Amino acid sequence: MATFENDGVTLAFDDNGASGTPAFVFVHGWTCNRSFFAPQFDHFGRAHRAVAMDLRGHGESTPAKNGDYAVATFAADVAALIEHLDIAPAVVVGHSLGGVITCAVSAARPDLVAAAVMVDPAPFVIRDELRPVIDALFKEIASKDGEAARARMVGGMFLATDDAERKAWIVNTMAQVPQEIAAPSIGGLLTFDGPRALASVQCPIASISANGPVDDARLMKKANPRLLVGQTLGAGHFNQLEVPDQVNDMIGHFLAINGLAKR
Numbered sequence: 477m478a479t480f481e482n483d484g485v486t487l488a489f490d491d492n493g494a495s496g497t498p499a500f501v502f503v504h505g506w507t508c509n510r511s512f513f514a515p516q517f518d519h520f521g522r523a524h525r526a527v528a529m530d531l532r533g534h535g536e537s538t539p540a541k542n543g544d545y546a547v548a549t550f551a552a553d554v555a556a557l558i559e560h561l562d563i564a565p566a567v568v569v570g571h572s573l574g575g576v577i578t579c580a581v582s583a584a585r586p587d588l589v590a591a592a593v594m595v596d597p598a599p600f601v602i603r604d605e606l607r608p609v610i611d612a613l614f615k616e617i618a619s620k621d622g623e624a625a626r627a628r629m630v631g632g633m634f635l636a637t638d639d640a641e642r643k644a645w646i647v648n649t650m651a652q653v654p655q656e657i658a659a660p661s662i663g664g665l666l667t668f669d670g671p672r673a674l675a676s677v678q679c680p681i682a683s684i685s686a687n688g689p690v691d692d693a694r695l696m697k698k699a700n701p702r703l704l705v706g707q708t709l710g711a712g713h714f715n716q717l718e719v720p721d722q723v724n725d726m727i728g729h730f731l732a733i734n735g736l737a738k739r
Contacts, residue, residue, distance in 0.1 A: 505575075599691060683705050
């Protein structure tokens with residue numbers, strides 16, 4: 477593990493130090509940590525430099541002193557890491573909230589991102605009829621008494637066929653993040669303009685959804701016609717862990733057709 481400082485926060489990350497380009501930067505989801513991308517870190521790290529970071533307040537990174545866990549702030553941390561390691565332009569791959577952060581950093585700092593992959597991104601481009609439901613859930617979780625709603629949402633992220641032991645590890649790991657960090661981290665999605673950010677992404681971008689995606693593929697494609705959309709089979713929200721070969725193959729093919737990796 478290595479660390480660096482940004483905006484008064486110590487950010488932890490793993491770096492395989494390889495010379496293969498483009499480099500990969502993996503961004504985990506809400507209340508997770510950098511180990512949630514272990515299969516992809518190992519797979520793509522065979523031929524590329526691979527970096528996996530802990531978001532502020534998550535894993536071994538320190539909390540934000542000012543309580544700032546906005547999507548744009550997370551994205552600024554990712555950008556700062558890419559600059560710190562001098563690995564631009566990098567392939568940024570994010571899961572869940574990390575997928576939204578990936579979109580945000582690609583929109584804000586196009587000079588740093590060669591390609592973006594969102595793995596089952598958190599709700600950020602959704603149908604109008606779903607917006608009140610999602611907003612109400614996020615507001616409930618973001619409240620000081622949101623622990624019960626938080627547990628219900630995490631419990632609903634799995635299929636009955638997902639590995640039971642892995643599920644228990646995921647649920648336990650996510651529960652370790654204090655509510656004072658979990659609440660504003662998900663609350664930041666309420667004010668993030670997902671369609672606008674997605675529309676402004678100029679680099680190659682893909683979304684790999686899991687079973688029953690909340691984001692609307694048609695609306696996502698309307699916002700950015702360059703977006704490629706795929707879906708894994710037989711896995712819940714944590715498809716990068718449940719069916720890593722499917723996710724790895726999709727990422728690899730996406731990069732190959734964009735001239736960023738060998739076929």
